[in-house]
Amino acid sequence: MKLRQLRYFVALAEELHFGRAAQRLSITQPPLSTNIQKLEEDLGVQLVDRTRKRVTLTQAGAGFLQEARRVLIQADRAYEVARSLADGRSGFLDVGITGSMLFRGVPNVVSNFIAQNPGVEILLREQSTIEQIDALKGGRLDLGFINFGFLPDGLVGEKLPEECFVCCLPDTHPLAHNQDVALHELSNDQFVMFVRELSPYNYDNILAVCARSGFYPKMRFAARQWLTVAAMVANGLGVALVPKSVSQSKLAGARFLPIRGPMTVSTAWCVRRHDNVNPTALAFIEDVRRLTSTTEDTVESNT
Numbered sequence: 459m460k461l462r463q464l465r466y467f468v469a470l471a472e473e474l475h476f477g478r479a480a481q482r483l484s485i486t487q488p489p490l491s492t493n494i495q496k497l498e499e500d501l502g503v504q505l506v507d508r509t510r511k512r513v514t515l516t517q518a519g520a521g522f523l524q525e526a527r528r529v530l531i532q533a534d535r536a537y538e539v540a541r542s543l544a545d546g547r548s549g550f551l552d553v554g555i556t557g558s559m560l561f562r563g564v565p566n567v568v569s570n571f572i573a574q575n576p577g578v579e580i581l582l583r584e585q586s587t588i589e590q591i592d593a594l595k596g597g598r599l600d601l602g603f604i605n606f607g608f609l610p611d612g613l614v615g616e617k618l619p620e621e622c623f624v625c626c627l628p629d630t631h632p633l634a635h636n637q638d639v640a641l642h643e644l645s646n647d648q649f650v651m652f653v654r655e656l657s658p659y660n661y662d663n664i665l666a667v668c669a670r671s672g673f674y675p676k677m678r679f680a681a682r683q684w685l686t687v688a689a690m691v692a693n694g695l696g697v698a699l700v701p702k703s704v705s706q707s708k709l710a711g712a713r714f715l716p717i718r719g720p721m722t723v724s725t726a727w728c729v730r731r732h733d734n735v736n737p738t739a740l741a742f743i744e745d746v747r748r749l750t751s752t753t754e755d756t757v758e759s760n761t
Contacts, residue, residue: 463497464526549738554590554602557683561703586656615729626698638716645673648696667722
């Protein structure tokens, strides 16, 4: 029994006319008749009564029609599942993110991808950049959104639009209500920093930009998340440099001001292990690439 024979039989059973059924199937009548006869021979039962004026289903044919429809629906479903998996439209992704990525458009990327591919499940895990790199190389993550100046060895991916750092001050700071801040004006302040072991790239960037402004920051606290850094500042524990996206948190008690003079940027990537060819992961990164290109085009058109 072949799926083609089942499709031919269902068409004939629904049309009850060889000519119309053949037209519907875009074939001629002889192959239709031959396939129906072969199907009946294989089953050992008569499925249709044929006369010169009409075609009717036998009792066996009526029962077989219901099952034939179910088989064809399941066959179509099996085909669609296979194609969806091959195209990356179905499956599961374990994705790492740093806290600041929540304000950098990653939730929108995930939501858009799921909306376009409802057969995909995505689990987001909040991890530091270093933790993600280790998990990616160990095969414990499919994808990661990391803050790094370059692609780490063994990983490939898509670079996200760069964003500048801004100065985060408690709203009681003497400079909090200025239009902008020159870093040298903060040389006597205590800085809340990000733990270097978790994001060495951003940590070193901040030290470098302060050095270009003529001072080395006095560090009081070291936090694991950018939101924690901003929260410490809001509670009057110091000042900080944070990625501009963190200002979207609108944290009470904190002011986010542009930096006047030397500044630095935060570079981020969506990455996978170089030998991870999971179609769903590849489709996700392609979506990131498309959305990234759209964002860059919008930025360029507004400048």
